[in-house]
Amino acid sequence: MKILVIEDEQQLSESISAYLNNEHFICETVFDFHSAIEKISLYDYACIILDISLPGGSGLDILKELKSNNKADGVLIISAKNSLDDKILGLKTGADDYLTKPFHLPELAARVDAIIRRKSFDGRSLVRFDEIQLDLNEKLVKVDNKIVDLTRKEYDLLLYFISNKNRVISKGAIAEHLWGDNMDLADNYDFIYTHIKNLRKKLIQAGSADYIKSVYGMGYKFSAANQPK
């Protein structure tokens, strides 16, 4: 699946591609308005990551262009502007989601994943990871077809991990995903540890392998047991 990153800050664009590129995704990057318009008219993308302020024009105009051509590409706006009005305007114009800079790359990956899932599965919203199965509509988790009783936060955490599988996610990124950026309390991340510990215990008790690993107290990684850390 192809993802188009329209972002004029090349360093950020590079990081996004480096993080998202894997066995499923290939990122293409453009840095200005006109090359972006050219790209979207020529190709279809599973998801477009779109910065609003671009040299040569506004990202919102690219979005309008996409919509007027009835393109089905999912669009995630990344903007330095953090205001409800901008968010609403972006979503009304047809974006699927809106993320404010500075974001965590795992958050971006999770959002992109969600957009692609919504676009491609068309309601049949099941996510699988080995023996773990998530029903996104029912918000249910099963291990080997046995329902695991997870709290809301644990469920969110699991989905977040699966969207970022085989990657190290910093504790800050996890905290922000679970509690949003309104909370200025992440002075210590002890409270994350409790949630991860519980999730891990419940999954293992239900018979799954131990996928969640701590990485030097800096973050966590969700990866298949047989893979090297």
Add this chain to the structure above:
Amino acid sequence: MKLFSRYNRINIASTVAIFLLASTAFYFLLRFVLIGQVDDDLRIEQREIEGYSQKFGRLPEPIAVKDQVIEFVPAGKIGSQRKAFQTINSSGSQREDMRQLIFSLPVGGQWYEVKVAKSLEGTDEIIRSVILISVSTILAILVASLLINRLVLRSLWKPFYDSLSAMQQFRLGQSSRPVFTPTSIEEFDTLNSTLEQSLSHAESDYQRLREFTDNASHELQTPLAVIRSKLDVLIQDEALSERQSQIVQSAYDAVRKMARLNHSLLLLSKIENRQFADLAEIRFDQLVEAKLEEFSELLHDKQFKLTVSLKPVIVRMNAELADALLNNLFSNAIRHTNIGGEIRVALDDNQFSLSNSAQQDKLDENKLFDRFYKGGQSSDQHGLGLSIAYQICQVSGFSIKYQYNNQVHWFTVTF
């Protein structure tokens, strides 16, 4: 002291002093002149008596004339030409001042002492009426000048007071600029135009400053995004050692602090720019409950004793700001309460209060809501949270108060 009363005080004091001096001087001068007049009359009388005695060789018959007394007293053989004026008090039924001339006169080999006295009653009367007239003139002039000053000065200074009240209404950063009415007086026009200039200068400086904060914060978002994304990519490196991971963690923490600071500065600048104009009816109790739910893990983790009493209350304010207000107040309370401490939340018809058991002493209530005030704690917080809460209350027309008693910090928002 008001300008009027100050002016009047000086004016009245100097007028009264001048009038008093002038009347005193006038009194003495007048008296001197009038007595001189009487003395002249007495001298004429003397000459008449002398002329009579020379012509007829005897003393004239004393004729009773009103206000005039002539006495002849035989006086031994003194040949001296004694002559003196003096003012005496006659001991009549009515005490009255007399002016007396005493001189010696030889009549037929016999010396007589002649005393001619004239009443000063007329003179005194003149002086009295002169004094009366001048005193009443003083009073009349004083009253008149007071009234005139009051009326004239008030109308003369009216433009000044108009400008003053216009300035008092003025607040920097609010769109309404004071309107100065043009006057016909040069000084006031200069004053007004100077005020207008400095106001527009201050206003544009303030505007620039606000734009600066706004722009600076926006411009910082992208570099912050770059740093954070680079760190997110860096930690994927499996060759990262534990030591390096610790360094990366510190960098993450710094980026997080900076991102929060930036977020808060932006929020503040948006509140000041009145970008949260949409008001809505908010069920404040439901919002508080939602926040408690949101923070429940933290409240639980820190084993707080939580007391909540909420009444259903509808508050009219901006929804985003309501959210930010509660976020900041709750974050503040949670952060500054020790594990196992106590937090009380109460909401009734017109106020919301949040209290927490204190970690440290009373905070400085004058500085508490200032930006970057850190009540002597770690540098971990940027010190903008309460400032934001304060600003939100300001723009929403609420008031926020801090109190401290019995080791408990109280924050009360009055709707």
